[in-house]
Amino acid sequence: MDYILGGVLFNVHQRTLTYEKTQRELELKSFELLMVFVKHQGKVLTRDMLVTLVWGGRVVSDSAINKAISKLRHHFEMLRPGKEFITTKAKFGYTLCIQVNEYQAAKPQLTHKYLYTFAAIVLITLIIIGSFIFIKLPFSQSTLELKRFTAHDGVELNVTASKKGDILYVSTSTGGHNKLIIKSALTHQEHTLPLNPKDFNAAIINPSGTQIAGIRRGSSGCQVMLYDISSNTQNLIFDCTGKKNIKLAWQHNEQALFIRSRKDNATPFSIYKLKLATQVLQQISLPLQHADFKGDYLIASHPTQDLLAYVRYLESNKSELHIINSQTLTTLLTHQLDHTLNAITWSANNNELYLANKKSLFLFDFKTKQSHVIAQMSSPIHSLATSLINDHNKLFISLFDISTKLQTFNIKQKSTQTFYSNAALNRLPQALHNNTMMFISNAAHQHDLWLYKNKQEKRVVLPFEFGFTRYQPNFDHEYITFEKFGAVYEYEIKTGNTTKIFEESHQAYVINYDENSQNLIYSSNKSDQWQLWLFDRQDNSHKQLTTKGGYSGYAYNGKVYFSKRNHSGLWVLENQTEQLIIKDFSNINWLNWQLIDGKVFFYRAESGVWKFDLDSNTEQLVMSAPPNFTHQYTVHPDQSAITYVQAQPMQSDIHILSLDKNQ
Template identity: 45%
Template sequence: MKYLLNGIVFDPKQRTLTDHTQVIQLEAKSYALLMVFVTHQEQVLSRDKLIELVWHGSVVTDGAVNKAISKLRQHFVQLNPEAAEVIITKPKFGYVLNCVVQEYIEAKPKGRYLTPRTYLVALALLTLAVLLLVLFTPRTSSPPTIINVERVTALEGIETILSASRTGEILFFSSTSSRSMPQLILKSLHRGDTQHIPADPNATIFASLSPSGKQIVWVEQTPKQCQIKLYHIASTHQQQIYDCAALQGIKLSWQNDEQAIFIRARDNNASPYVVYKLMIATSTLQQLSLPLQHAHMKGDFLLAAHPSKPLLAFVRYVESSLNEIHILNSNSLKTLAVHTIDHTLNAITWSTQQDELFIVNHKSLYRLAIDTGAKQHIKQLSYPIESIAVTRQQPERQMVLISQYHASSKIQAYNLADDNTTTLFSNAALNRLPRSKGNDIFFISDMGNQHTLWQHHNEQLSKLDMPFEFGFTRYHIAPTQKKLVFEKLGAVYEYDISNAQLHTLFSASHQAYAPNYALNTNSVLYSSNKSGQWQLWLYDKKQKTHQQLTEKGGYSGYFYNGELYFSKRDQGGLWKLVAGEEQLVLNDFSNINWLNWQILNNHVYFYRKGSGIWQYNLQTQIQKNVMTEPEGFLHQYHVKADEQQIIFAQLQPMQGDIQALIIE
């Protein structure tokens, strides 16, 4: 059945809205939301009711509901500028559909009866028309056919950061272990030969092959400088084209005419990613995007430029399971389309055949039509996809190249007395964020295909069951009780280990992050940017009150001997609060320690990149390196309460290759 809403036709079967002159393809959440409103006419639906019916009870933020409502309203306004109030807000109650829902009946044209001869002629003409339509209509919307899956590389170690030209050359990094210096390799898929590109293995962090296959651009970054360099393959000539010292986390993509490079970068690890355009001839940098302000500050974190057309796509992080893909004309910089994707994205690239994107969610490969936003699943892979590129094998076939590997890590125990390391737990999964309590070890693992929290007790392993995927979530275990506290999408939860009970302490409206127990389990210290800047807050469980503690920034903190010690998100250093005034305790304390540091028996334990775990004595102000950083160290560790051992996660040797999906 189709519905008529204020002159706009809603087709649930096709998931479209239309005013007969233009058609809008609804995203999954917009469609589900509209179906709920249509089937609950004249009912005011609360946020909780919408979460139950649309998100099926999943934990979502108020921002996700607001975003979905706003998106649906925008669709109606696009078809009818006067339809802004088709969904209205009832303050303190919820939302209601503000129009009459009618069944839409298509008008049937009047006709006359046909004679048998006329009927046969019409039938023959109709059959001929259908045959011609099948033969000559381009198969742009048909499902892709995967002809074959081939292994492109079989080198020792892993291949990462893959890019490709239009003509069958691929560029990638290859390394034999987590600590070995990667080699930059150029390989011809037609000839099968490879060559090593003379990039500095100690400093090169990203590289991209141009669409013509004639040039490479890469980033050389050291603690003292950063340079974007251009390499001409035929002449082996190198030149510096931009000083990138002010940028971090750089990724690059070529404009189709090779006159410009698009850059994804951020100012520091506390700021969101932004997309820039760099003109090669003039070294002029232009900012293209301004990310939304949100809790996790990821910004516009993926980008891909079309190899043959002036098109640019970038992905904007909205929240953990909600992203937007923005499509721009890379010359005029005009936004052509914005599509909402209701799952995570970790790689994107353009198709060489038509105006569509290949997008990746963990192990799943999809293609996305940029005009309608329609998404089509192509293949489920065995391992997570790290990077993706597309080239052509033959004029009628394109080759989707993927680099993939599955990382695994073990939980280790380092003995501070004798410098010996023993393995506490090891398997083929990715085991991370270990925490100790007595003789028990807790850690997050993907051994069950999802990131869940596990307990290792007396050589026995058990999963802590939650009503949702735990995810890679920071958590804090109470020192004196069998309880732990953690944050999920801005809300804070407490889990009682002894009886496997989960309780919600407070909602996502407080935008909480990095919660720790405070003086005892009756209060929780957490950070939030609900005031406009990351500050530390104290939540009293009995009084159910929230008190702001810091004024000049705070991100992760602990109470020790009645005083608050804390780190900041956008500034290095360890601080403490004395009579409402902050004091600097330790200057050489990088904000890489935002969330992973401890205070035990007047000792602060923290990490320094390259050297390992350090101990700072609050009384003597003496600091010493207590554990040298081992190979494969993940910067996820926990010092046991007796200060005799450091429990940490360590990567195991990885293997991974480049695979090619031949698509027709």
């Protein structure tokens, strides 16, 4: 049976929506969600009802529901802009708010033979799926049960836990108000601490649940503070001036703190041990100076033993797990993983580590050096913490989804309109000719490159996942070039063909076409520091251009304009001599700046996007920084508009996962 929904034909068999001459193919979850709405037309469906009817009662976060609703609304919006199909009932649920009419169409009739065959296929499929789930989850003697622990409006992140079940986390409402909250996993009572997370950040509760360590920044610099919960007092314990992006971890005996930090965003992270009694700071990890961007970026201290784990970034698909004795600082284990991690924590009662890679939760056994997936979440994992609750090992997981939309700012009219919006994370737009846009999106559950033209999107098919990779079109917008694991590739937009230009050994990162769209200017650290290189495609040669640093470069009128990895400023290279031309050019613009017809477009923090004229040496502000601006933008080829990425409000909660096999 097909349906007419507000003039839109819903073809159930083909899983499509059609209005006039435009058709939209529905993803499986969008199709299942719409079927539930159709069967319950006019009824308000709560989130719990949707979880039961659409997700079969599986563990689903609020953000996953929001994303599914948003994606289905987007399909209708693309067909009938401005017409409402799904209404939100505040604090209650959703309803399909348009008339549903059955649409009779001739369909082939199934004989009994085909019905029996279909039933057999369904039965076999269910058995296979059931067997896969049984094998996938090692705790097969029991069900891994995920329960909601928080349900505030907004985002709950940065979860840490004491041994007695006091859970500390940051809660940010949709209005942007930040709170630092402690909630007992035993009594479920919670209270807000008189600390502003913006002024007391990187907060982490100690194992005994009596103190909180955090970072206070202000006019006096960076300070490591201790907050006593019972007396509501703060004490300065260490001056951390010169260290940025700090994360903390308590040693289990509470006599030391472990600090992850770096000098600036041009240097990799390192790990330090701060002895509280003597305020002696000792560096633990010593990543190589050319370590790619992150260095040793995750830390986790065992709650009861002298064990510290940290993760070293190797490549975009590789990382290295280090475990050391937190007293003697001797290395106990080094283990390479074929993926990166975004959160780690120790088990509360044994020598196992819980590792998170996006939505996948792994268990790593320190003794056997083996890891395996124990659960797949519906949303990315932000942070992890464990505690023993009534002698049972519990894992606290903060899950979240980030979504962004593309907004277009008309420079002359000073007006803004939405260019593209869905429930996915859309990033790094590139405006091409003929009103075509390219951008990276995880709409298909991985980071792919997409083309968008005439309100139609198309995923770029590549022999690998594109990932969060910078890419650059040539001047005719017929090709784009990008790197993958240090090698350089070229994609032809018209044919969809991908060609490898040169090998991984050159360690290329940021690639731009030169003025003739033939040769390539790229950055590489193959000489032990980031420099600009020129690849000549005629003779297949590589020539080093800079000697004092270079990271992202464009050619214009026979000169090379470039940024540096470790220094702010925009520079010009002419006759092997470099000169600074824009001093107030932050290294936040390493990659995200453009040179169009002698005009340099770049971003200034708290200000917006500026235009610098290379001929007249004058500059002007062309777009003030809009709300929730992520610093990612593209200037249209005719310089009439700027399309930028705007972050959308997040929704996330903390959940509890029971880990004991006998529960």
